[in-house]
Amino acid sequence: MSNGKTRVPSGQKFRTEQGIAAIKDGIKQSHNSSSETFSPKPSWLRAKMPGGARFEAVRHNVKEHRLSTVCQESHCPNIGECWSNGTATIMLMGSVCTRACRFCAVDTGNPKGWLDVDEPENTAKSVELMGLRYIVLTSVDRDDLADSGAAHYAACVSAIKARTPQVIVEALTPDFDGVEEHIELVVDSGLQVFAQNIETVRRLTHPVRDKRAGYEKTLRVLLTPNSTVLTSSPKPVLWWA
Template sequence: MSKADEKLRGIPVVQSGNKYQTDAGFSAIKNGQKQGREAKPLVRGDKPKWLRAQMPSGKGYSGTRQIVHEHRLSTVCEESMCPNIGECWNAGTATIMVLGSVCTRACRFCAVDTGNPKGWLDPEEPQNSARAVHLMGLEYVVITSVDRDDLDDGGASHYAECVREIKKLNPATAVEALTPDFNGVMEHVELVV
C-alpha cells in the first residue's frame, strides 16, 4: 500500500450528489450533481483506443500532484474530473482554479462541487499559487475559477491578487486568465484584466 493510500485510509468517500462539510466548515454538494436530477443513462460501448485516457502515473504526474496538494490549490483538472489529468500533470502543468473548489452555481454540465462558501477565501491562495507556478517552472499558466456569487465583487479582487502574486514571483511567466462572468459587472472584470 502506498503512502498516499495510507493517508486516505479512514477518510470517508463522498458520493456524487451528496452533501458534505468542507475543511472551511460550509456545506457543498459533491461533483455539483443534485439528487433527483440525474441524467438519463447513456448507452455505453467500447471507446476507440485513441480516445482512451491512460491511468495517471509517472514522475511528472507525482511531482505536479505533490506541488498542487502541498500548496492547497484547487485545479480544474481534479475538480472537474478531467480525463486528461494524467497527460497534463505528467508534463508538469495544471490549470489552477482560484477562489476555492466550491462554486455557487449549479450548472448541470459541470462536475465542480456546488454550495455557498459564505464569503470564505483562502488568504494564502495568491502566494501558494505563485509558489506552485515557480516550482513547476511554468512559462505559461492558465488560471480559472469557480463562480462566487456570495462575494460582493464575485471574487475579482482575490482573483486579481492571485495573478499579481504569480507575476511578482514569476515575471517571465505568461498568465492566461479564464475569468467567470462576474455577473456582467465590467468593473469587476477590469480588476483582473
C-alpha cells in the same frame, strides 16, 4: 451529511474542510441519474493512466499548497498529458461554486464569503516550484462576494507574475456578474490571456447554464479587456481584442 474527509458520491450533500455545505459534483440525485448506466469507452477515447516524474511533482505541490485544480475537480481525463508537459489549470477561490450549471462536475453550495487569504502566495510558490511555462487560472463563481472575487483573483495573478514573470498567465474567469470595473481589475493584474467560456449556443444557454449566466453577458465580458490582452472564448467562439 457526509464530511469532506470521506469519498462522497455524486449528488450527495457534504461539508468541505472549511465547513461549507455543498452538493458533490453539483448534481442533485434523482431517479434518472441514480439508475443511469454507461457503456465502456472505445479504446481510441481512453486516456492513459497519469504518471511520471513531472506529473508526480505537480501533484505533490498541488497537495502541499492546498490548491484546487479544475483538472481534478472536473475529473478531466487529460490531466496526465497536461501535468506531464508543464501545463496546469489551478482553480481559485475554493472548490465550491455558487452556481449549478448542468454540464459541470464542480461542487455547488454557498461559501458565505470564505476565502483562503494565503492562496495568492501559495499559488505563486506552487507555480514556481512546478516550473510551469504556462498556467491557466480558473475559478468557481463566487456570487456570495461583493466583487464576485475579482480582487482575490487579481491578487493571485499579481503574486505569480512577481515570482515568475516569465510564466504566461491565462485567466479563464467567471463572468463577475458582468461588472466592467471588476473585469478590468483582473485584466490589469499582469495576465497575458483573458478567457471566458461561452459554453454553448444562445438557444441552449439557459437549459444547460445556471440562470445567473447569460450568452449576451459573456459576450459583454469578452469585449471589456483592452487591446494589450488576448481575449478568447475556448468554447466555442474565439475573440481577438
